[in-house]
Amino acid sequence: MRNGPVLFVFGLLAMVISWGCIVMGSVKQIGTLASHADLMTGALYPVNRPGTAHQGAEVYRELGCNQCHTRFAVQDELSFGAELTKLGDATNSVELAVAALLKVNPEWNEAKAKDKLNDLPLTMVERTIPYFADRAVKLLEAADAKAQMTVYNLGADIERGWGARQTVARDMIYDSTVLAGTQRIGPDLANIGTRAPADHVGAWEFTPTVTNIVGTTTNLTNLPEDQRLNWHLVHLYDPKAHVSNSIMPSYRFLFRAISREQAGTVSGALKFPSGKGPKTEIIVPTRKALALAAWLMDQRADTSLPEGPIPLLAPAPEKTAEQKAAKDEDKAEGKS
Structure with missing residues (x-):
């Protein structure tokens, strides 16, 4: 075939250009x-992990934990709103x-608008595009x-408290092996170091049983580091000591x-919930x-980045009856 060499050259050129754009382009973008x-x-954020946590990443990989857990929080497209925080100082400010x-809000009347001003801060618009939110702010x-x-x-991840923002590539630049995971048989671990134990399982049912560690309280938000460890x-x-219906292997x-007879002065023994443990x-x-455990406690992406900002958040909207019923159903059927 007379045109064979020409076709071969064009085919090779197409492969090289595709490889350069897709592979080398990504390497250059992420590698820098x-x-x-x-x-x-x-x-600076992120920084390289300390020695013990760095070793823990290898243990995580060795045990295949990424087969049941992910390490990336996801979010939907941002939605914007506008809030009136304070009236002016002029005599006719109202x-x-x-x-x-x-x-x-053209659908309001003057009486309703005056009534709204009695309860500041006032949400003027919510869940809209930036143009309308910015317009409202400029008018006020x-x-x-x-x-x-x-x-x-x-x-869903943001509403569960599994992170303040989505996970981005910069969060993992110091990982020698990025074990992002593909399925969530267990909860996402991207920010598990920032969450109190009661929030580790998020939407799944959790029964705190730590009465011998922190008294009778079940509010573990401010649990000291040694007790979180x-x-x-x-x-x-x-x-199952903490999560009664957990399907995680031991x-x-x-x-x-x-x-106990041979324990002597052994330190670092685990403190089990009452009625649990050998x-x-x-x-x-x-x-x-x-x-x-050190690696798990080091998993946190709570710093605002240019490509993953943590903005001033609007109050979470009230859940509808259908959403509340769906959440209750998830709790009844979910596993941790």
Whole structure:
């Protein structure tokens, strides 16, 4: 075929161009990412993990935990709103604000607008595009009032409290192996280091049973670091100790069992919830268990980035009756 060499050259050229654009383009884009410096504090994010947590990443990979967990929080498209926070100082500030509100919300009447001004801050528009939110803010500012745009950071992960923003490529630039995961048999771990144990399972049912650690309280938001570490270690040893209907496998081979008679002055033993744990032995974590727990506590992406901002959030909207019923059904049927 006389045109064979020409076709071969064009075919090869097409492959090279495609490879260069798709593969090398991505490598160049992601490979040049560096830590971001906060404009206010100068602090860098992300930074390389400390030694123990770095070793824990290898334990996570070795155990295949990424087969049941993901490490990326997702969010829907942002939605915007506008909020009136303060009236102006002019003597006719109320009249000016009312006039502006009627332009923002033409369906209101003057009496309703005045009534709304008695309860500030006032949400003027919500869940709209940036143009309408910005227009509302400018109208109120022109009326000598103070207003601000708000952002509805939407999505199931955000509403569950699994993160303040979506996970982006920069969050993982120091990971030698990015184990993002593909399915959520268990909860997402991208921000598990920022969540109190009661929130670890998110939408799934959770029954806190830590009365021998923090008294009778079930509010674990401010649990000290050593007690959070103990929570993770106990969960690795016996997942059902804290999450009664957990389907997570036990990793007891990461721990050593020592009889109480031979325990002596052994330190670092696990503190189990009342009625849980071995009766005649104490359980001590190995280095691998401590490394894995340290890695879990280091999972946090709570810093605002240019490509993943954490904006001023608007209040979460009230759930409808259908949404509440669906959540109750998830709790009844879900597994942790």
